[in-house]
Amino acid sequence: MSGSVLRPRDIDTLRAELRSLGSATGLPILFGGAVQGADLVLTGHVGTRGRRLRNLVISSERGLGGRAIAEQRPGAVTDYFASRHITHDYDRPVASEGIESLLAVPVVVRGVTRAAMYGGLRTPAPIGEVVAERFVRSARELAREIEIRDEVDRRITLLENTEGDPRPLPRAVSDTITESYLALRELAAITADPELEEHLRAIEEKLRGIGGAGGKTARVSLTARERDVLGYVALGCRNAEIAERLSLSTETVKSYVRGVLAKLEVHSRHEAVVEARRQGLIV
Template sequence: MNETMRPSDDDALSGELRALRASTPFPVLFAGSVVSQRLLLSGFAGTRSRTLRGLIIDTRCGLGGRAIAEQRPESAPDYFNSSHITHDYDAQVAGEGIESLLAVPVVVRGVTRAAIYGGLPRRRPIGDVMASALLASAHRLAREIEVRDEVDRRVLLIERARVEHGGPARGAAVSEAITESYLVLRDLADKVGDPAMVQTLRSVEHTLRSLTAPADVPARVALSPREFEVLSHVALGCRNAEIADRLSLSVETVKTYMRNLMAKLEVASRQQAVFEARRLGLLP
């Protein structure tokens, strides 16, 4: 996938830190992404110096390394006297006046992809209530990164299919893969809260939908978004009951959409609707 299509994960981390400043008791917050078993700190809120900026943390060292390796939150209410972590980064932590520290991993499909830290300027036990905002933030980030991974995966599958078929593909298997992919992306776009990510998902969905559209056929039929979704599921072989379940609609509502779109396409059956929609470039 083109790197410019995926919003920066570091930007997502920084956005979460900005939101956390208003909802957490930690005055110092920082975070970073995990690459090749190392954490690169890239997001900061409330820091007073540059000691943490650009710091690379080995996943075997420090409080963050322990959280990343064990994939669970780790806290040190008395950081400098803690005996269950290494102290490779004491100078950087001290530079921010931190006495108590919490590290929360962002785990996606069993792999730690990032970590969020919250620091206090005094020694204090860090319980579940205090940690709840960081835990919620880590969960949101995990979900967003998973969405971005799915976008990458879907687009890569389509790009591979195009290469294997020597250009715009019309094979039934490839058409089904494209249809399934943009339906997944549309569903993901409805579930994420980041406007930039939603825009990216919509853009990729549009790209997938246009991959096999014939350039020489004028668009004379306009389907509503719901009609398009219903017809796309029909193209995948779904029955009305299954479509209703996938789209959270009643079966009767699905039937209504089917009647409307069949009238627009001027056809008399589901199979004819799919054929005509593909001829017009509405479906791959």
């Protein structure tokens, strides 16, 4: 399983975010990286001239970035080498790039610093609030993408535990799989990363196929939205809750439910779930 659907690399998304920030802010130098243990490793660079910053390890609470990681809030210095508010452990690599003003913004996911992004000027001029706000917004967007990927990793263990198992799935496992592929569909709808969206869709389809069909051919065809509604019905969700999850009106959900009942030729939500499972339409 792990060889067929892999988590896209977070650092690739961070690098893309740095390039976007460079275009949006006009800052001449940007860099950043992911937190590994208690340290930050700088593996993303835009506009750097030398190699002193490449793969540089920033310790927590050391330097401007280390302080941003530890305090989980942005930090900035206008005259880097004269600043008394940071340690100066990394003066040499900073000096090698001619950086005078520096901004560091942490990427915080569920209370844990996972990455950091820097923007710098080669003159001792302040980095404006507009640029700082753009960095903070980008950090939040990146944090959301990482959180989505974490959720994918958590859900994907279902595939590893159930794929290829010919035995009927216990109802608790079946419900968990259904809830998982519906959650992944919701996440795919809100991510801004096309690669991650494709990744989520692939996992969703694999989860939908686990244990449901059993070699049977369904007599009816449901639309993607009808399958979503039916999945939530199988989890015991009320129409109002389904409407909220799918960003639909309650009346629209009721209409989908009526359509599913008609297609399956049943008279109740419970009968619809039983028949859908019998035909392999849901897990």
